[in-house]
Amino acid sequence: MPRIIVTTDPSQLPDDAPVLLDERVHSVHLSSGHAAAQLVERLAWAISDAEDAESARAARTRRAVRPARQRPPRSLPRTRRGRVASRV
Numbered sequence: 001m002p003r004i005i006v007t008t009d010p011s012q013l014p015d016d017a018p019v020l021l022d023e024r025v026h027s028v029h030l031s032s033g034h035a036a037a038q039l040v041e042r043l044a045w046a047i048s049d050a051e052d053a054e055s056a057r058a059a060r061t062r063r064a065v066r067p068a069r070q071r072p073p074r075s076l077p078r079t080r081r082g083r084v085a086s087r088v
Contacts, residue, residue: 006046008053021046
C-alpha cells in the first residue's frame with residue numbers, strides 16, 4: 001500500500017528520529033482539487049515540523065559542543081630570589 005512518511009534527516013538525528021507524518025495514500029486523495037489540497041496541506045505541515053525539529057537539534061548540538069574557555073597558561077612558580085623554579 002502506498003505511504004507518505006515524513007521524518008527528519010536520519011543522518012542528523014539518532015535512530016529514534018521523530019516521524020511527523022505517516023499516512024497511507026490512495027488515488028482518491030488526488031481525485032479532486034479539495035482532497036489534493038488537504039493532502040498537500042498535511043504534507044506541508046509535516047515538512048515544516050521536520051525542519052523545525054532539525055533546526056532545534058542543530059541549535060542544541062551547537063550549544064553542547066561549544067569549546068571551553070581557554071585559560072591562560074600557568075607560569076612556573078618563582079623562587080624567593082625571583083628565579084623561575086624548574087619542574088621536575
